[in-house]
Amino acid sequence: AVGTAGQRCTSTRRIIAHRSVAATLADRLVQAYAQVSIGDPLADGTLMGPLVVPDAVEEMMQAIEQARADGGELLCGGRRRPDLGPQFVEPAIIRMPAQTEIVKRETFAPVLYLLEYEEFSEALRLHNEVPQGLSSAIFTESVRAAEEFLSPRGSDCGIANVNIGTSGAEIGGAFGGEKETGGGRESGSDAWKAYMRRQTNTVNWSNALPLAQGITFGS
Structure with missing residues (x-):
């Protein structure tokens, strides 16, 4: 702050x-x-x-x-x-x-x-009841509370930290948010995506030619 x-x-x-x-x-x-x-x-x-x-x-x-x-x-x-x-x-x-x-x-x-x-559920409601969703943090000694904060029922932010502040991202972590602060991720494990394109490959080395939807032809 x-x-x-x-x-x-x-x-x-x-x-x-x-x-x-x-x-x-x-x-x-x-x-x-x-x-x-x-x-x-x-x-x-x-x-x-x-x-x-x-x-x-x-x-x-x-x-x-x-x-x-x-x-x-x-x-x-x-x-x-x-x-x-x-x-x-x-x-x-x-x-x-x-x-x-x-x-x-x-x-x-x-x-x-x-x-x-x-109640912890009230804290999560307050936490998520804002239009921003970039970075968040929980300070707790409860493993249960920490795991719930990191779960789909917890923080709705792109960055969710435990016992460390909201600023200062790890260089190895993907950076980005959700909601009004959404727009994908950068750096970290997603860094390579900006420099490459995805290609889907299916390779068949068998002697048969399987066709979609179970279509077959007579011999």
Whole structure:
């Protein structure tokens, strides 16, 4: 959510946490965000640079305003930082009472929405109830939950990770998504497909000539 100032297509936009740990997780995230160094992306120690254009800043501010209008609580950040230069902002964490339309929208800015769930099926429903389907991740100690997340009943994204973030694809893995972020795969095991064409071959070395549909001719 902070890397590349939230402007990557694989940036984490939502965290769906179990109700029993949601408050503790929120506190720890706020503490972590307080340590994020904002500034020149070429300088050592900088963790977050500026947004790409002025319109991106405006879209972020509008998203925060809409989230708050929907009942969201701004836990930290979300301010412009003109003292650092044009298009600099503070990354924001917003606790949401429900998954509203603004939560489902890709803002391409450092805005992280926190949602809660009680049953795992509810978490999967919230996870898949968005138009995007590129990258996803689950953090769990439960093998059962991890396997369900990776199964056809789980994540509907092209990339599904376990105990590792949504950004940063393995070079050996195919990259691509589903739904609005669909369009096939590239790299990984699919890399060769862009340079080749598929040809179907059937080779018969027998003395007979089998015909389709069981057709035969007299001797």
